[in-house]
Amino acid sequence: MKLGLAGKFAIVGGSSEGIGYAIARLLAEEGAGVAMVARGGEALAASAKRIADETGARTLAIPADIRRAEDCARIVATAAAEFGRLDILVNNDGAPPLGALLEFDDAAWDKAVQQNLMSVVRLCRDAVPHMRAAGGGRIVNITALSVLQPIPKFGLSVATWAAVIGYAKTLSLEVASDAITVNTICPGRIETTRLAKVYTSDSLQQLAKEVPLGRLGQPAEIASLVALLVSERGAYITGSTFHVDGGRRANLL
């Protein structure tokens, strides 16, 4: 299937490793230029170089912390200036800490809002004018299955990503006439270093057993859906929320 990504330029958040890396790698393989973002500059530079070497695509490493307003502005400005255009924004990074909701103070809530919600608000706000200038665009947010099926101790993410889903749906209506689509993906258990850190008391084998397909997902399996959504083939898909979880979501719809 031809995705038509050659000549397109993307920003992919949290892409030095894990799901973001797999997304950046696949978009590059499909011919897009990719601006990659993470805080750790050394690992990010190595990942960007590896993808450029392996795919021949243009990559750009932008070390930044998406919790900071000034970093969000710099990410979009740098990518647009270097590439000359911007077609795709994938909002992805880490996540706030786990813990019981009633134990988080205002400072912890503020950090979570900056990380999960305000980063999306700021990056979209700055990226959309470039997409309009390019004649269209694609925005994909990576959240988590726990937003659709909440889990105790994941509340900071559940609450702030639920807001992202509301933001994305509304934005999709407001930018539809500009041929810009906005969608959200909710991954289930995906085999990354983060998964092992989050579930310290369960073995990966135990986590896999609880998935109907009997295994953990791979980062590349999230990247596949992102590639479709940001491609020409995904032009009619907007305002949607997808769960990619090996069958774990219990609801009918």
Ligand SMILES: NC(=O)c1ccc[n+]([C@@H]2O[C@H](COP(=O)([O-])OP(=O)(O)OC[C@H]3O[C@@H](n4cnc5c(N)ncnc54)[C@H](OP(=O)(O)O)[C@@H]3O)[C@@H](O)[C@H]2O)c1
């Ligand atoms: N893995 C799963 O099972 C799973 C399931 C559902 C949802 N998710 C969500 O999907 C996202 C990616 O997860 P993952 O498993 O791929 O995580 P990961 O392997 O830990 O990778 C996270 C990436 O984001 C970067 N990052 C973290 N905080 C950042 C910040 N403040 N600013 C800029 N970059 C930042 C990290 O680099 P630096 O640390 O150097 O910044 C790294 O490149 C997370 O939001 C996670 O909650 C994951």
